[in-house]
Amino acid sequence: MLRLIKYILYDILRNRFILFYTLFLFLSTYAMFQLDSDTSKVILSMLNIVLMVVPLVSIIFTTIHFYNSYEFIEMMLAQPINRSVIFMSQYIAVSVSMSLGFFIGTGTPMLIYGIPDAGYALLLSGFMLTMVFVSMAFLASVITRDKAKAIGMALLFWFYFVLIYDALMLWIVYTFSDYPLEKPILALISANPVDLARVMLLLKLDISALMGFTGAFYRDFFGSNLGIYFAMSVLILWVVIPLWLSMRIFRKKDL
Amino acid sequence: MTVSAQLYFLIVLFSLPGVFLTSAHARIFHVYPNAKQNLQETIAMAGDGDTVYIHQGHYFSGNITVKNQLLIEGIDMPVLDGNLKDEILTIAARKVIIRGIHFKNTGRSSINDLAAIKCLDAHGIRVENCILENTFFGIYLSNTDSSVIRNNRLEAFAENEYQLGNGIHLWKCKNALIEENEIKGHRDGIYFEFVTDSQIRDNISNENMRYGLHFMFSHDDVYERNIFRKNGAGVAVMYSRRVHMYYNRFEDNWGSSSYGMLLKDISDSEVIQNQFKGNTIGIFMEGTSRTLFEKNLFAMNGWAIKLQASCDDNVLRYNNFSGNTFDISTNGSLVLNTIDSNYWDRYQGYDLDRDGVGDIPFRPVSMFSIIVERVPPAIMLWRSFLVFLLDKVEKIIPVITPENMQDQTPSMKPYDIHTRS
Numbered sequence: 207m208l209r210l211i212k213y214i215l216y217d218i219l220r221n222r223f224i225l226f227y228t229l230f231l232f233l234s235t236y237a238m239f240q241l242d243s244d245t246s247k248v249i250l251s252m253l254n255i256v257l258m259v260v261p262l263v264s265i266i267f268t269t270i271h272f273y274n275s276y277e278f279i280e281m282m283l284a285q286p287i288n289r290s291v292i293f294m295s296q297y298i299a300v301s302v303s304m305s306l307g308f309f310i311g312t313g314t315p316m317l318i319y320g321i322p323d324a325g326y327a328l329l330l331s332g333f334m335l336t337m338v339f340v341s342m343a344f345l346a347s348v349i350t351r352d353k354a355k356a357i358g359m360a361l362l363f364w365f366y367f368v369l370i371y372d373a374l375m376l377w378i379v380y381t382f383s384d385y386p387l388e389k390p391i392l393a394l395i396s397a398n399p400v401d402l403a404r405v406m407l408l409l410k411l412d413i414s415a416l417m418g419f420t421g422a423f424y425r426d427f428f429g430s431n432l433g434i435y436f437a438m439s440v441l442i443l444w445v446v447i448p449l450w451l452s453m454r455i456f457r458k459k460d461l
Numbered sequence: 462m463t464v465s466a467q468l469y470f471l472i473v474l475f476s477l478p479g480v481f482l483t484s485a486h487a488r489i490f491h492v493y494p495n496a497k498q499n500l501q502e503t504i505a506m507a508g509d510g511d512t513v514y515i516h517q518g519h520y521f522s523g524n525i526t527v528k529n530q531l532l533i534e535g536i537d538m539p540v541l542d543g544n545l546k547d548e549i550l551t552i553a554a555r556k557v558i559i560r561g562i563h564f565k566n567t568g569r570s571s572i573n574d575l576a577a578i579k580c581l582d583a584h585g586i587r588v589e590n591c592i593l594e595n596t597f598f599g600i601y602l603s604n605t606d607s608s609v610i611r612n613n614r615l616e617a618f619a620e621n622e623y624q625l626g627n628g629i630h631l632w633k634c635k636n637a638l639i640e641e642n643e644i645k646g647h648r649d650g651i652y653f654e655f656v657t658d659s660q661i662r663d664n665i666s667n668e669n670m671r672y673g674l675h676f677m678f679s680h681d682d683v684y685e686r687n688i689f690r691k692n693g694a695g696v697a698v699m700y701s702r703r704v705h706m707y708y709n710r711f712e713d714n715w716g717s718s719s720y721g722m723l724l725k726d727i728s729d730s731e732v733i734q735n736q737f738k739g740n741t742i743g744i745f746m747e748g749t750s751r752t753l754f755e756k757n758l759f760a761m762n763g764w765a766i767k768l769q770a771s772c773d774d775n776v777l778r779y780n781n782f783s784g785n786t787f788d789i790s791t792n793g794s795l796v797l798n799t800i801d802s803n804y805w806d807r808y809q810g811y812d813l814d815r816d817g818v819g820d821i822p823f824r825p826v827s828m829f830s831i832i833v834e835r836v837p838p839a840i841m842l843w844r845s846f847l848v849f850l851l852d853k854v855e856k857i858i859p860v861i862t863p864e865n866m867q868d869q870t871p872s873m874k875p876y877d878i879h880t881r882s
Binding site for chain 1: 715739740741761762763764784786787832835836838839840841842843844845846847848849850
């Protein structure tokens with residue numbers, strides 16, 4: 207398995223996309239630190255990158271990578287190797303390279319300029335989102351044989367979690383505004399990894415506003431250790447469930 | 462005996478020339494703990510212009526009533542303990558001076574406002590350099606004019622609001638000066654009702670259960686250079702006219718009904734060079750008229766200003782807004798106030814003629830703040846991509862935000878504002 211991972215990693219490095227991704231993250235983070243002396247504002251700008259660019263790049267790159275290495279996978283399947291081993295090596299190699307790219311890209315400027323208060327939370331949520339969206343990309347890839355279809359599905363996933371879901375949530379909040387909504391909203395947030403990561407960061411960045419009407423409930427919840435464990439385990443579920451589903455499909459799939 | 466007589470003479474010479482000039486035969490009394498003549502009897506015996514020195518020790522003397530013009534001074538901070546039962550000092554005389562005494566453990570009552578020092582229909586009282594610990598009400602002035610309360614430390618420890626009184630409580634007073642006090646853990650730090658022509662300066666009012674400063678029907682007052690931090694509901698100024706607020710700091714007042722400053726039915730007042738930082742709501746204005754807000758600093762608040770539509774003719778200018786979640790929010794579309802020449806860190810306009818003033822107006826009310834005003838739980842969607850898009854669209858085509866609420870001449874650079882450091 208280790209040797210497999212090594213080959214896949216080598217393959218990923220060879221097409222240089224990861225390097226560009228790292229460089230892009232590094233340059234944008236560095237530029238933000240250069241432009242704004244207030245570190246909390248830098249975190250705000252980086253929030254958008256972490257919540258939108260990181261999931262998008264993760265999911266698209268992983269899908270394309272999967273189809274590009276289709277022949278390699280087919281060849282490996284001809285060898286006496288367990289299918290789950292091949293699949294897991296693919297997942298580990300891709301997620302490790304993506305998260306390394308993210309950590310190096312955003313972490314280095316932070317190390318240079320000093321890690322801001324919410325910096326760790328930002329790195330953690332970026333990492334978790336990378337893992338989640340890589341795993342979703344595998345699901346999109348194994349469902350269909352057609353590359354274009356899979357990319358379309360990956361984009362749809364991204365659109366759904368970044369934009370459509372929030373619109374639905376806003377609609378629900380508006381429609382049911384006469385009812386106590388704290389707990390339903392908590393459940394809704396948990397059902398979207400991007401929202402979960404965003405709320406975890408929100409509690410670090412907009413704490414004064416969140417102390418208002420309903421925010422205190424979330425602060426008590428996410429501010430406590432229990433809340434952090436809860437959020438982390440939900441995010442881990444968001445990694446594990448799509449991965450498990452796609453592995454199940456992959457094992458029985460006629461490639 | 463002669464040595465101590467000389468000592469007293471020196472003390473008298475240096476500490477109270479004023480009192481002595483008024484009475485040629487002023488006597489001096491000394492009170493020690495466990496002495497034959499106790500504190501209560503001594504104070505009852507002393508007449509106008511006399512001085513009572515209370516020496517170091519712990520006194521459980523019950524309620525003491527002062528009926529004459531006395532100077533009561535502690536030597537090395539004697540402790541007057543109310544034993545959780547009594548009011549400690551009740552003053553019903555003119556020009557009484559209390560200095561350097563540690564008051565402790567007054568009784569609590571829901572019928573009487575028991576206080577460490579209570580002045581009833583007195584005049585010209587001075588309370589200086591005292592420590593008040595675990596008291597129900599701290600210093601309570603009722604119908605007492607021209608008083609000075611300076612450099613006292615007040616701290617209460619009760620868990621619930623009903624077990625607490627106000628730190629410095631003034632009712633129906635004139636010309637009071639409240640200066641350099643530190644108040645912590647009371648219900649209201651400083652409470653003013655029907656108090657006119659008074660000044661509140663350089664006080665620190667922290668972590669009080671309700672308001673750091675509570676102001677009702679008190680006209681022509683000035684409060685400046687105070688710090689109000691982490692109070693349950695911030696500072697409330699209500700039903701008053703001509704209140705002047707300068708150089709104060711309002712910080713970290715967190716909660717759904719917590720305001721850096723709550724202005725309700727205020728008119729003809731001034732709020733200048735104050736600093737509002739890290740509050741859930743910086744200023745909440747309701748029924749406020751003809752008030753000037755100038756050179757204030759609003760930073761890191763949830764809402765910098767909640768301007769209700771019932772406010773009119775207010776002027777907001779030369780203020781700095783930076784790092785607030787929402788700059789201004791309002792509950793109606795009617796705008797009767799002037800918002801001009803402020804610095805907004807969210808302003809994205811340009812300045813082609815380089816005169817330091819942005820060429821396009823700034824709309825401080827974002828669409829999402831209106832949504833949150835209507836449906837508070839929607840706050841959880843803040844900073845999502847959807848909200849970003851909504852705000853952008855609304856900026857271009859205003860639909861639900863009040864169209865006239867705009868700063869025509871936003872400043873490109875933050876103003877250099879000197880607040881209390």
